[in-house]
Each structure stands twice: as structure tokens, then as C-alpha cells.
Amino acid sequence: MKRKEEDSLGVIEIDDDKFYGSITQRSKNLMSIGNIMPIDIIHSFAIIKKASAIANYKLNLLSEEKKDLIVEIANEILDKKYDDHFPLRIFQTGSGTHTNMNVNEVIANIASIKTKNILGSKIPLHPNDDVNLSQSSNDTFPSAMHISSYFLIKNKLLVSLKNLIKGFLIKEKEFENIIKIARTHLMDAVPIKLSQELSSYRSQIENITNDIDFFLEKLKYLPLGATAVGTGINSHKNFSKLVIDEISNITKENFKVSKNFFSSISSNDEIVQVSACLKTLSTIFMKLSNDLSFLASGPRAGLNELILPKNEPGSSIMPGKINPTQLEALRMVSIKVMSNDLAITLCNSTSHFQLNTNRPLMIYSLLDSINLLSEMMDSFLNNLLLKIIPNIKQIEKNLNNSLMLSTALSKKIGYDKTAKIVNLANSEEISLKEASIKLNFIDEKTFDAIVDPKKMV
Numbered sequence: 001m002k003r004k005e006e007d008s009l010g011v012i013e014i015d016d017d018k019f020y021g022s023i024t025q026r027s028k029n030l031m032s033i034g035n036i037m038p039i040d041i042i043h044s045f046a047i048i049k050k051a052s053a054i055a056n057y058k059l060n061l062l063s064e065e066k067k068d069l070i071v072e073i074a075n076e077i078l079d080k081k082y083d084d085h086f087p088l089r090i091f092q093t094g095s096g097t098h099t100n101m102n103v104n105e106v107i108a109n110i111a112s113i114k115t116k117n118i119l120g121s122k123i124p125l126h127p128n129d130d131v132n133l134s135q136s137s138n139d140t141f142p143s144a145m146h147i148s149s150y151f152l153i154k155n156k157l158l159v160s161l162k163n164l165i166k167g168f169l170i171k172e173k174e175f176e177n178i179i180k181i182a183r184t185h186l187m188d189a190v191p192i193k194l195s196q197e198l199s200s201y202r203s204q205i206e207n208i209t210n211d212i213d214f215f216l217e218k219l220k221y222l223p224l225g226a227t228a229v230g231t232g233i234n235s236h237k238n239f240s241k242l243v244i245d246e247i248s249n250i251t252k253e254n255f256k257v258s259k260n261f262f263s264s265i266s267s268n269d270e271i272v273q274v275s276a277c278l279k280t281l282s283t284i285f286m287k288l289s290n291d292l293s294f295l296a297s298g299p300r301a302g303l304n305e306l307i308l309p310k311n312e313p314g315s316s317i318m319p320g321k322i323n324p325t326q327l328e329a330l331r332m333v334s335i336k337v338m339s340n341d342l343a344i345t346l347c348n349s350t351s352h353f354q355l356n357t358n359r360p361l362m363i364y365s366l367l368d369s370i371n372l373l374s375e376m377m378d379s380f381l382n383n384l385l386l387k388i389i390p391n392i393k394q395i396e397k398n399l400n401n402s403l404m405l406s407t408a409l410s411k412k413i414g415y416d417k418t419a420k421i422v423n424l425a426n427s428e429e430i431s432l433k434e435a436s437i438k439l440n441f442i443d444e445k446t447f448d449a450i451v452d453p454k455k456m457v
Contacts, residue, residue: 005120014120019085019113021105021120021127027098033091037099037360038367040148042086043078045103047147048140048224049131050074051246056133059236066130069111082106090364094357096141104131134235134243136227138265138355143222145271145363150219150253152370153212153274160377161209167381168202171195171388179453180305180395181402188402191453194390204284212277218270220254222247226261229354265355271362272348278369279341282334285376289331292388293324304394309387326384333376340365399453406432408450409442417441 002013007022014025053070056062062070076082085106092098104127111125112118125131132140175194182192224247225240227233232240240257248255258264298304314323343365347358356362399405403422409432410418417439425435432451436442442450 003120016119019082019106019109019119020087020102021109023098023101024088024105027088027092027102031089031092031098034089035364037086037088037090038148038364039080039083039086040152040367041099041144041363042083042103043080044144044147044151045100045140046074046077047247047250048135048143048243049103049107050078051243051250052133052135052224053131054246055239055242056236058242059134059238061236062130062133066125069114069125070107070131073107073110073114076110077103077106082110090360092360094351094359094361095137095355096144096359097137099360100132100135100137100140101127104128107131134225134227134239136234138228139223139226139261141359142264142268142356143224145268145359145366146219146222147247147251147255148363149271149274149366149370150216151251152367153216153219156374157370158209158212158216160374160381161205161212164377164381164385165202165205165209167385168198168205171385172198172202175390178390178392178395179399179457181399181404188404190404190407191399191402191456193457194395196457201284201288205281208277208281208284211280212274215270215273215277218273221256221258221264221270223258223261223264226258226265228265230261230265232261262354266351266353268348268356268359268362271366272344275341275344275366275369278337278366278373281373282337282341285330285373286334289327289334292384293327296324303398305391305398307389307391308384311383326380330376330380333372336372337369340369403432405451405453405456408452408456409436409447412446412450413441 001016003016004011005014005022005025006012009022009026012022012025014021018025050071053062053067053074057064057067086099086102088098088102108122108125108127108131109119112121112123115124117123172195175198178194179191180194180197182189182197222244223230224243225232225235227235244255244257263269292306292308295303296306296308299307308322308324308326310322311325313321314325315321344362347362347365348356351357403425406418406422406425409421421432421435421439421441424430424439425432428435430438433444433447436447437444
């Protein structure tokens with residue numbers, strides 16, 4: 001069964017069992033493009049509508065009855081009771097107006113049902129005049145972007161990051177006494193502890209985690225009350241502070257009024273900055289993936305210094321082959337996050353004048369990156385990192401065969417003589433000690449005292 005609703009463009013039919021209205025239906029009919037708007041955005045809108053109703057009531061702009069209805073329904077949306085009534089896609093109006101109206105219409109129509117009025121009658125709540133009172137899509141959507149990304153980062157990404165850092169610390173302690181050969185330019189270098197090698201990645205991750213913490217605070221600034229272009233037209237002068245105080249009360253976080261409404265409406269620099277941190281994190285993971293893949297290569301014809309867990313058969317044609325699938329997934333996630341960052345960068349830089357009109361794609365890309373990185377870190381930690389085993393035999397073989405152990409000699413006999421030792425050992429396929437003695441540059445006892453990997457790390 002269908003019902004008919006009327007708006008400024010005329011009459012449109014809507015399924016009777018759907019709580020959205022004409023604006024949502026028109027968008028649904030004309031813009032079924034891409035993925036559905038993340039539910040985090042919808043829930044953030046529910047917080048905004050709830051807080052706005054309370055603020056408007058305190059300003060004597062909304063009756064207590066209407067305020068209570070909006071608050072009650074917003075709470076039900078936050079409880080995920082109506083998730084199926086938010087069908088709109090990412091690729092819609094660039095301001096996110098369709099999604100804002102989707103929320104307004106759902107709240108208004110549920111209010112009609114609760115008060116035994118006709119669905120679509122806009123009684124007792126009008127989606128624009130009551131639910132959207134003192135607001136615009138132009139200030140609510142960027143606010144929802146900040147709220148949704150803030151909580152997803154805090155409750156998901158940062159948790160995964162901290163767990164991953166703990167995982168690295170566990171393996172560093174486990175590998176503290178393992179000395180291996182380092183590599184620069186993909187060539188043998190001087191010795192390094194396996195724990196030191198892992199600490200490099202951990203330190204990078206700690207640094208970017210601190211950066212994420214820093215930029216996370218910027219997401220607490222919301223432009224509510226800016227309305228259409230930042231001037232606050234049709235909004236009470238005290239609305240901004242009141243509504244953001246209410247959001248802080250609801251969320252138990254200290255959200256703040258944007259420092260400049262005009263910049264907050266026309267651009268989304270904070271989203272770009274957070275995304276840049278995620279891109280940096282992805283560059284770390286890309287290198288980590290490549291390094292661990294090389295170190296685990298083999299098992300017979302590669303470096304084979306690390307043994308990765310055998311999670312699943314790796315080939316449909318080569319029996320017994322095991323591939324580094326977690327590392328490949330990590331690499332692909334990193335690539336996707338980098339591409340999301342490019343999309344976000346372009347979205348922020350290609351809008352015009354007083355309004356960014358690429359916002360749905362921006363927030364979809366950011367939330368996608370947050371989710372992907374969080375889930376990938378959890379998988380990498382539990383299915384690979386904590387299960388890595390060092391191949392001690394191969395590590396010692398590569399260490400003892402390396403000509404770069406000679407670096408310690410240069411301080412005693414000089415660079416040129418040391419280079420001659422290396423060249424002779426390499427050309428005649430003899431040990432460094434044998435080459436040193438053959439050239440009469442240093443005696444065996446002195447060589448053994450100097451060329452000790454334990455003293456070189």
C-alpha cells in the first residue's frame with residue numbers, strides 16, 4: 001500500500017510502511033547511486049535534533065509537548081529502532097540536505113503515529129518548522145560529520161591503535177635478545193636487534209596516535225547556529241551555546257561552538273587534517289606489510305627470517321603453499337585509505353564560496369577509513385603479529401655470513417683497509433676473519449674482540 005504526500009513540487013507516492021517523507025522519496029527515486037549513508041551520521045543527527053529541541057524549548061521557541069516528542073523519537077533512533085527508515089545514498093545533494101530532511105521527516109511522521117494522526121500530515125510536528133527549527137542542513141550536516149567521526153575514532157580507532165602498540169611491546173620484549181642483520185637499500189647492513197627493528201614501527205604508530213589525539217580535539221568544534229551561510233539567520237542568538245551545551249550533556253563530551261561559522265560552513269579542514277593522519281598511518285602499515293613480507297619470504301628461496309602463522313592454504317594450484325594474506329590485506333587497506341584521503345582532499349578543495357557541497361562523500365570516505373583501519377589492526381594483531389616466530393637458525397646464518405660486520409673494524413684499522421677485507425672475502429668467498437688474517441691487517445684475537453654482533457647493537 002502507498003500513501004500520497006505533497007511538497008512544493010507536487011504530490012508523490014510513498015510506501016505506507018516507511019516513515020520518511022516526500023524529500024527522502026524524491027532523493028531515493030532519483031539518486032540510487034552508491035552506498036547508503038553511514039548509520040553513524042544518522043545517529044549523530046538524532047543527537048543534534050534532540051539537543052536542538054531542548055535548546056529551542058529553553059528559548060521559548062518550541063512547546064514542551066513538541067520538545068518531548070522530538071526527544072523521545074530521537075532517543076529511539078539512537079537505540080537503532082528505525083535504522084531501516086534511512087535509505088538515502090552517499091551520492092546526493094552535496095550539502096547533505098536530503099539526509100537532514102530524511103531525519104526530520106522520520107521524526108515528524110513517527111510523531112504523527114504516536115499521537116494518532118495521519119502519516120504525512122505533519123501534525124503535531126512539522127519536519128521543517130519544528131524538527132529543523134533554528135537549523136539548516138548547512139550547519140547540521142558538518143556538525144554530524146564531526147560528531148560521528150569523533151566517536152568512531154575515540155571508541156574504535158584509538159582502541160585498536162593502543163592494542164596494536166601493546167602487541168608490538170609484547171613482541172619487542174620477546175625478541176630482545178635476537179640479533180639479526182639490518183638492511184639498507186635492500187642490501188646487508190650492520191647488525192640490529194629484532195626488537196629494535198619492531199620498535200621502529202611501534203614508535204611511528206605511537207607518534208601518529210598522538211597526532212590523531214591532537215586533531216581529534218578539533219572535531220569537538222561544531223557550527224550549529226550558523227544556519228545557511230554562517231550569519232545565523234533564522235536562529236536565536238543564544239541557540240549555538242545552548243544546543244552545544246545540550247550535545248555535551250547528551251554525549252558526556254565537551255563539545256564547543258566553532259570559532260568562525262563562515263569557515264566551518266564553507267570548508268571542512270578538520271576532516272582533511274584527520275584524514276591526513278590516517279593516510280600517514282597507512283604509509284606506516286604499507287611499509288610494515290612490505291618489510292614483513294620480505295622477511296618472511298621463502299621458505300626455501302627467500303630471506304625466511306620470520307615464520308608467519310599458517311592461517312589458510314595459499315594456492316589453488318600449488319599444494320602446500322602458504323601466503324602472507326594478513327599482510328596483503330593490510331597493504332590493500334592502506335591503499336584504500338590513501339585513496340579515501342585523496343577523495344577528501346579533492347572534496348574540500350573543489351567547492352565554491354560559502355558552502356562545501358561535497359560533504360556526503362567526505363564523511364563517507366573518512367568513516368570508511370576509520371572502520372577499515374580499526375578492523376585491519378585488530379585482525380593483524382590477533383592473526384599475525386602476536387603469532388610471529390623468529391627463524392633463529394636462518395637469522396644467525398644471515399648474520400654470520402654478512403660482510404657488513406666488518407664495519408666495526410673501520411674504527412680500528414680505517415675505512416680503506418676494511419674495504420679491502422670486504423672485497424677479498426667477497427671475491428674469494430672466505431670469511432671476514434680469514435680475509436683479515438690473509439691481508440695481515442689484524443690478528444685473530446683482536447678480530448674476535450671487535451667483530452662481535454652483541455657489541456654492535
